[in-house]
Amino acid sequence: MRQGIGEFEEIVLLVVAAQHDHAYGLSVTEAIEVQLKRSVKLSSVHTSLYRLEEKGLVESRIGDTSTLRGGRKKRHFIITTLGKRALIEAQEARQTLWNQIPSSVLDISKG
Amino acid sequence: MSTNNPIKPPKLATRIFKAYCKNELADSILGDMQEQFFKQAEHGKPMRAKLRYWQNVLTFVNRHTLKSDKPNPWFSKNHTSMLRNYTLVTFRNLKKNPLFSLINLLGLAVGLASSLIIFLYIQQELSFDSFHRNADQIYRVTSTYARPSATYNWVRTPPALAPAIKNNFPGIGKVTRLRSTDEHVYFIEDDPFILGRGFYADSMFLEMMDYPLAMGNPLTALDEPNSIVISSDLAMRFFGNQNPMGKIIRFDNELPLRVTGVLEELPSNTHLDFELLISFTTYVVPEGYLADLNSWSWGGFYTFVELNADLDVDQLEERVTGLYEENYTRTDTKVTAHFQPLKKLYLDYGHFTNHGDLVRLGDKNTIFTLMAIAILVLIVASLNYMNLSTAISLNRGKEIGMRKVMGAVSGRIKAQFLWESILLALASMFIAIGLTWLAQPLFSDLLQIELPTDVAGMLGILPVLLGVTLLIGFLAGLYPSFVLSTFSPIKALRGRLKTSAVGNRVRKGLTVFQFVVSIVLLTGSFLIIKQTQFMREQPLGFETENVLILNVLGVDMNERYDVLKNTMLRNPFVTGFSESSHQFSNSSSSGPAHLEGAPPSENFQLNYYQTGYDFIDLMDLEITQGRFFSKDFPNDTASAMILNETAVAQMKLEDPVGQRIQFNNRDRVVVGVVKDFNYSSLHAPVAPMAIVMPFTIPSTFLIKTQGDNLTQVISSIESDYKNIIPEAPFDIKFLDDDIARMYDQEIRLSRLVGLFSSLAVILACLGLYGLVTYSVQARLTEVGIRKVLGGSLSKIMVLLSKQFFILILVANLLAWPLIFWLGSNWLSNFHYRIDLDLSIFLWPTLSLLLIAAITVSHQVIKAAWTNPVKVLRSE
Numbered sequence: 001m002r003q004g005i006g007e008f009e010e011i012v013l014l015v016v017a018a019q020h021d022h023a024y025g026l027s028v029t030e031a032i033e034v035q036l037k038r039s040v041k042l043s044s045v046h047t048s049l050y051r052l053e054e055k056g057l058v059e060s061r062i063g064d065t066s067t068l069r070g071g072r073k074k075r076h077f078i079i080t081t082l083g084k085r086a087l088i089e090a091q092e093a094r095q096t097l098w099n100q101i102p103s104s105v106l107d108i109s110k111g
Numbered sequence: 112m113s114t115n116n117p118i119k120p121p122k123l124a125t126r127i128f129k130a131y132c133k134n135e136l137a138d139s140i141l142g143d144m145q146e147q148f149f150k151q152a153e154h155g156k157p158m159r160a161k162l163r164y165w166q167n168v169l170t171f172v173n174r175h176t177l178k179s180d181k182p183n184p185w186f187s188k189n190h191t192s193m194l195r196n197y198t199l200v201t202f203r204n205l206k207k208n209p210l211f212s213l214i215n216l217l218g219l220a221v222g223l224a225s226s227l228i229i230f231l232y233i234q235q236e237l238s239f240d241s242f243h244r245n246a247d248q249i250y251r252v253t254s255t256y257a258r259p260s261a262t263y264n265w266v267r268t269p270p271a272l273a274p275a276i277k278n279n280f281p282g283i284g285k286v287t288r289l290r291s292t293d294e295h296v297y298f299i300e301d302d303p304f305i306l307g308r309g310f311y312a313d314s315m316f317l318e319m320m321d322y323p324l325a326m327g328n329p330l331t332a333l334d335e336p337n338s339i340v341i342s343s344d345l346a347m348r349f350f351g352n353q354n355p356m357g358k359i360i361r362f363d364n365e366l367p368l369r370v371t372g373v374l375e376e377l378p379s380n381t382h383l384d385f386e387l388l389i390s391f392t393t394y395v396v397p398e399g400y401l402a403d404l405n406s407w408s409w410g411g412f413y414t415f416v417e418l419n420a421d422l423d424v425d426q427l428e429e430r431v432t433g434l435y436e437e438n439y440t441r442t443d444t445k446v447t448a449h450f451q452p453l454k455k456l457y458l459d460y461g462h463f464t465n466h467g468d469l470v471r472l473g474d475k476n477t478i479f480t481l482m483a484i485a486i487l488v489l490i491v492a493s494l495n496y497m498n499l500s501t502a503i504s505l506n507r508g509k510e511i512g513m514r515k516v517m518g519a520v521s522g523r524i525k526a527q528f529l530w531e532s533i534l535l536a537l538a539s540m541f542i543a544i545g546l547t548w549l550a551q552p553l554f555s556d557l558l559q560i561e562l563p564t565d566v567a568g569m570l571g572i573l574p575v576l577l578g579v580t581l582l583i584g585f586l587a588g589l590y591p592s593f594v595l596s597t598f599s600p601i602k603a604l605r606g607r608l609k610t611s612a613v614g615n616r617v618r619k620g621l622t623v624f625q626f627v628v629s630i631v632l633l634t635g636s637f638l639i640i641k642q643t644q645f646m647r648e649q650p651l652g653f654e655t656e657n658v659l660i661l662n663v664l665g666v667d668m669n670e671r672y673d674v675l676k677n678t679m680l681r682n683p684f685v686t687g688f689s690e691s692s693h694q695f696s697n698s699s700s701s702g703p704a705h706l707e708g709a710p711p712s713e714n715f716q717l718n719y720y721q722t723g724y725d726f727i728d729l730m731d732l733e734i735t736q737g738r739f740f741s742k743d744f745p746n747d748t749a750s751a752m753i754l755n756e757t758a759v760a761q762m763k764l765e766d767p768v769g770q771r772i773q774f775n776n777r778d779r780v781v782v783g784v785v786k787d788f789n790y791s792s793l794h795a796p797v798a799p800m801a802i803v804m805p806f807t808i809p810s811t812f813l814i815k816t817q818g819d820n821l822t823q824v825i826s827s828i829e830s831d832y833k834n835i836i837p838e839a840p841f842d843i844k845f846l847d848d849d850i851a852r853m854y855d856q857e858i859r860l861s862r863l864v865g866l867f868s869s870l871a872v873i874l875a876c877l878g879l880y881g882l883v884t885y886s887v888q889a890r891l892t893e894v895g896i897r898k899v900l901g902g903s904l905s906k907i908m909v910l911l912s913k914q915f916f917i918l919i920l921v922a923n924l925l926a927w928p929l930i931f932w933l934g935s936n937w938l939s940n941f942h943y944r945i946d947l948d949l950s951i952f953l954w955p956t957l958s959l960l961l962i963a964a965i966t967v968s969h970q971v972i973k974a975a976w977t978n979p980v981k982v983l984r985s986e
Contacts, residue, residue: 024139025143041166041170042143043167043171046140046143046175047173047175050136065142068146068149068150069142069143069145070141070145072138072139072142072145074142074143075136075140
């Protein structure tokens with residue numbers, strides 16, 4: 001059985017996929033903070049990335065650097081096929097649940 | 112952003128991060144952290160940036176980032192890495208042999224726990240009264256009265272002594288007196304409470320002794336007359352949640368006492384046992400006493416002194432003795448004063464004629480006995496641990512052989528087994544601490560022993576415990592380590608190990624020793640139980656069943672005595688009613704007796720008991736000569752006396768009836784002789800005793816009852832009582848209970864010894880089990896060959912188990928003389944005692960044999976059933 005992914009891991013994985021080929025720890029952190037308005041620690045994102053790597057959902061390679069980083073190289077994360085499949089499965093699972101909601105329930109105008 | 116931005120990430124944080132983080136991750140993470148830092152710093156929030164940086168460094172610690180493979184310098188050294196291996200192998204062996212290991216660990220743990228418990232108890236017993244700040248300077252003044260006929264040591268002194276010491280030696284320090292209050296009724300509003308645990312105390316008392324007050328000022332609480340200081344329990348009972356200070360308590364419903372202080376709960380290790388203190392100035396000598404507070408001959412007061420530090424005690428004793436010489440009037444008596452250190456009062460009292468009241472007394476013999484038991488149990492447990500460890504290790508021939516082949520010298524093998532033994536001993540120490548903690552309620556409930564529950568008490572003993580444990584671990588490890596390290600690798604690699612004949616003898620010797628100890632303890636407890644039972648069942652010479660003791664306190668009985676008596680006798684459940692000067696189990700009063708016509712120096716000390724006409728029938732006593740008190744002789748009330756047989760024999764009276772005796776300063780005539788009855792504990796023979804009629808109407812009555820339904824009997828008596836004396840509480844006891852209480856000490860001792868000796872037996876059997884396992888394993892090949900050649904199952908079983916029964920028999924032969932010697936020593940404490948006959952020895956021996964047989968049979972049967980193919984295949 002494939003290891004499942006948690007909610008936070010799913011978000012991290014989504015961001016990694018979105019920032020294809022340019023995702024690294026800080027960029028993912030910032031994306032989550034800015035786009036999801038969710039305060040998150042750099043260390044939790046890193047930990048999550050390493051765990052995803054352990055599960056084989058992402059791969060990492062050493063990438064470029066910038067002066068801002070004091071010449072230290074970035075560790076770029078790229079989503080693997082397995083990761084893509086996990087994302088699709090997660091989305092499908094949600095979609096199934098979404099589809100089961102009667103349309104009247106979600107009609108906010110009716111209160 | 113400018114590149115020469117002065118704000119830089121904190122260097123220390125970076126260094127800490129680099130110290131723990133894996134090299135391959137450190138660079139990229141640090142990069143991220145720095146990038147984040149600079150971005151934030153650029154936004155003009157340098158402080159927040161630094162804080163975030165630090166937070167990152169601290170929160171990044173997890174299993175992904177931590178360095179794991181960096182070699183630790185300590186473990187990398189060769190000998191320590193072997194130590195790690197030994198520890199690992201120890202745990203593997205524990206797992207491989209879980210039952211045996213558990214038995215071994217638990218055995219040692221139980222041994223350690225029982226000695227720990229005993230030592231804690233002894234520590235508590237030895238710590239009595241050491242909580243007083245000046246305990247070393249406080250002494251109790253006691254006195255010795257040397258008379259031509261006998262010498263008496265009194266713990267209590269005359270009331271005039273304390274003021275005399277204070278006046279004559281002003282520089283001595285503090286002086287205080289105590290007088291017990293006896294039982295009285297204390298009224299709070301209209302509620303009566305009977306309380307007996309109290310002292311009249313001089314105002315100095317609370318300054319000298321550290322009994323802290325929860326409320327009130329210790330310096331002044333006992334200054335004023337009619338002041339009372341009560342325990343917090345009493346305060347709760349009397350006044351609930353109200354503030355007790357200043358409240359009024361009516362003593363015997365007359366004298367109002369004002370509460371001036373509330374005691375905190377007394378420490379459990381105080382020898383004085385009280386719940387209330389009344390200022391000494393309140394004390395009035397009761398009517399009928401011939402002495403007053405200036406008396407030098409009335410020994411009824413405890414005198415305590417707290418000496419200034421530099422005073423010489425011997426010199427003071429002499430000077431206080433001088434005070435007696437000046438003031439004590441009897442010329443035939445030489446009185447000497449003694450200063451007894453406060454801390455010794457609890458245990459050191461054997462030389463006193465009388466122990467006073469409201470003091471708690473310990474028992475040195477119990478302490479010695481327990482100490483001996485603790486040490487024995489510890490030895491048995493260690494021997495057992497040693498035997499079992501050796502037995503387990505013998506299956507490890509292959510491991511030892513392999514180690515030797517790989518280059519381990521015998522020193523390394525020794526180190527390995529010592530290390531293992533110490534590790535396991537430490538593990539059992541922790542189990543033992545847990546067991547002690549679990550066993551605490553058992554000891555306080557069952558054995559009425561208070562163990563110190565505070566952490567400080569436990570911690571104090573921890574270094575000792577640790578030392579003992581390490582020592583046991585080391586000594587117990589020595590034997591197996593030497594045995595196992597000497598095998599040649601070839602023999603060892605063949606698997607099973609056999610030891611030399613010497614080794615076998617050593618182990619057998621140890622087992623015999625263990626069994627000697629177990630037999631001694633087991634027989635000892637059997638003996639104590641038998642003796643206690645004997646004393647309780649011994650015919651006392653009087654009726655104990657169906658006799659109730661009624662206490663009427665704080666009531667003038669003169670007018671109502673006849674009414675009470677007649678009403679009681681009309682009650683269908685009551686068959687007898689008699690007054691009584693005191694309860695039986697309490698120490699009786701005594702007085703001097705002088706035979707008419709004898710030289711003035713010839714005096715006898717007689718215990719005496721005051722009672723009325725019905726006593727003899729009520730208690731079912733037998734009159735051997737003369738008669739008992741009778742209403743036909745009106746003079747009986749004032750001048751008749753009855754002697755017991757012992758008194759007659761001791762005074763060498765040939766014709767006792769009609770003999771005139773001056774007793775307690777009154778002229779009396781002996782009218783009858785009563786057959787001896789045991790009116791006090793059976794430790795001592797029946798003492799000479801006189802029975803006289805009471806001078807006044809006493810407050811204690813004996814009631815003989817009939818009827819099986821006790822509740823009905825008592826409630827019927829109570830309703831009669833309430834009709835006549837509605838104001839005083841109904842205080843009734845059973846005579847049997849009172850008598851049983853005299854043997855509390857023995858019962859407690861028998862329970863303690865019984866408990867620990869059963870532990871010793873269990874431990875010894877564990878050791879035996881180890882030995883059996885070991886030697887049966889060593890003989891498996893032989894068993895196999897015998898079976899192949901047609902040896903029958905029963906023959907093989909007899910063959911294998913014979914030697915163990917010989918061991919136990921040898922142990923018995925060694926133990927018996929020891930028991931005989933110890934047992935007769937202990938029994939000589941009792942006047943009424945059982946004989947040391949064969950049955951005392953037989954039952955413990957038989958039961959031990961049975962237990963041993965069960966222990967042995969498990970392994971023996973297993974061995975005898977073994978398929979010979981299995982054991983012979985490899986030969």
